[in-house]
Amino acid sequence: xxxxLTIFIIGFIALIGNWIGYKVPFMESLPGILLLAVITLxxxxxxxxxxxxxPVIVWISLFAMLATSPFFPxxxxxxxxxxxxxxxxxxxxxxxxxxxxxGKDVHLFKQxxxxxxxxxxxxxxxxxxxxxLFAEIVFKLQGKFL
Amino acid sequence: MAEGRVxxxxxxxxxxxxxxxxxxxxxxxxxxxxxxxALFPMLYALVLGGAISWPKFxxxxxxEMNVAANILGVxxxxxxxxxxxxxxxxxxxxxxxxxxxxxxxxxxxxxxxAFGLPVALWLGLKREAIGATYSLDREPNLAIIVEKFGANxxxxxxxxxxYICGTLFGAIYMSILxxxxxxxxxxxxxxxxxxxxxxxxxxxxxxTGSLAVIFPEAQKDIAFYSGAANxxxxxxxxxxxxFFSLPVTQKLYAWLEPIIGRKGASSAAEGGRKSA
Numbered sequence: 001x002x003x004x005l006t007i008f009i010i011g012f013i014a015l016i017g018n019w020i021g022y023k024v025p026f027m028e029s030l031p032g033i034l035l036l037a038v039i040t041l042x043x044x045x046x047x048x049x050x051x052x053x054x055p056v057i058v059w060i061s062l063f064a065m066l067a068t069s070p071f072f073p074x075x076x077x078x079x080x081x082x083x084x085x086x087x088x089x090x091x092x093x094x095x096x097x098x099x100x101x102x103g104k105d106v107h108l109f110k111q112x113x114x115x116x117x118x119x120x121x122x123x124x125x126x127x128x129x130x131x132x133l134f135a136e137i138v139f140k141l142q143g144k145f146l
Numbered sequence: 147m148a149e150g151r152v153x154x155x156x157x158x159x160x161x162x163x164x165x166x167x168x169x170x171x172x173x174x175x176x177x178x179x180x181x182x183x184a185l186f187p188m189l190y191a192l193v194l195g196g197a198i199s200w201p202k203f204x205x206x207x208x209x210e211m212n213v214a215a216n217i218l219g220v221x222x223x224x225x226x227x228x229x230x231x232x233x234x235x236x237x238x239x240x241x242x243x244x245x246x247x248x249x250x251x252x253x254x255x256x257x258x259x260a261f262g263l264p265v266a267l268w269l270g271l272k273r274e275a276i277g278a279t280y281s282l283d284r285e286p287n288l289a290i291i292v293e294k295f296g297a298n299x300x301x302x303x304x305x306x307x308x309y310i311c312g313t314l315f316g317a318i319y320m321s322i323l324x325x326x327x328x329x330x331x332x333x334x335x336x337x338x339x340x341x342x343x344x345x346x347x348x349x350x351x352x353x354t355g356s357l358a359v360i361f362p363e364a365q366k367d368i369a370f371y372s373g374a375a376n377x378x379x380x381x382x383x384x385x386x387x388x389f390f391s392l393p394v395t396q397k398l399y400a401w402l403e404p405i406i407g408r409k410g411a412s413s414a415a416e417g418g419r420k421s422a
Contacts, residue, residue, distance in 0.1 A: 007223075068230075092165050098214075127253075127254045
């Protein structure tokens with residue numbers, strides 16, 4: 001119950017952000033946000049009733065893809081409504097919550113050696129850079145996106 | 147659980163104010179010598195949120211911060227739904243980029259090890275290096291390490307260290323990295339979008355956000371390909387970590403440590419050595 005409410009509250013916050021930051025009128029982004037909330041909830045519910053453990057992200061992605069794919073009823077409306085919600089308007093609340101959670105790790109951080117901090121940065125760089133590089137090489141080989 | 151209940155509305159209200167304020171300020175691009183640094187609402191929100199939660203101010207309790215971390219996870223799910231909805235209308239395009247999706251995923255998997263392990267050993271880390279570099283060390287990866295080596299092992303200490311750094315400045319760092327790589331002109335926005343799907347909610351949101359600001363005309367493609375890459379990561383990620391990344395990192399450690407490693411640089415590693 002609590003999580004359902006949380007989803008709608010976050011949706012409301014994203015709506016405000018979409019309105020202020022990307023000039024989409026409140027009522028115009030309402031259907032898109034509601035659809036996103038419903039898809040998210042279906043994905044969460046589905047993960048819960050499955051007899052085995054699985055990542056919720058997978059199911060939400062799949063349901064969102066399905067609902068907007070050409071063979072699903074009403075897909076054009078769904079896709080158009082969700083397209084009105086700017087990706088960045090959904091990302092800002094994520095990082096705002098992330099910010100509010102930062103303080104809990106500050107005292108742990110103070111105990112870390114500088115070496116692990118350097119290693120962290122290298123690890124972050126490695127995963128981003130290598131994936132980008134590998135994708136770029138495949139695209140070059142395939143002659144795509146040149 | 148019942149005592150000291152956390153008032154979630156306090157958190158939501160702060161986030162609402164942060165979102166309204168930072169979206170109002172909007173995007174600013176600052177040109178520095180080597181490229182363009184994009185400053186945008188989500189970064190302000192992260193920094194301001196971080197300031198609010200700074201322990202010295204005692205404005206938020208540790209419990210409230212933990213709840214904020216949980217809500218962060220939930221808010222990422224809506225972001226995921228948005229990315230998925232971007233892919234649906236163009237499903238065939240997804241199948242057409244299957245090869246690059248698989249190959250880039252390998253990049254994500256080996257990138258942390260290939261880059262991180264040699265540096266960690268060179269800096270003198272011992273078995274901490276295994277936990278620190280075998281993955282990006284988010285929650286599921288931490289669980290894998292703790293299950294295998296125990297919570298007090300050197301491996302777990304390494305993983306936890308990277309985890310803490312990731313929570314604290316992973317998002318900021320990723321957005322700077324995305325800005326630099328994006329404006330370097332070396333890579334196509336689509337390759338970068340795939341690279342941005344690193345497997346952490348806040349880091350991915352920050353990296354894709356930066357890319358969307360730097361390449362506004364490619365915003366749809368960025369959402370499409372980072373969404374696809376993230377889906378890939380979430381399907382194979384955990385299994386690859388258990389059956390590939392971790393054993394490979396251990397093998398590489400055994401091979402490289404005598405070559406690159408320093409003697410006695412990391413005293414904290416001794417306990418881990420005995421238990422291994």
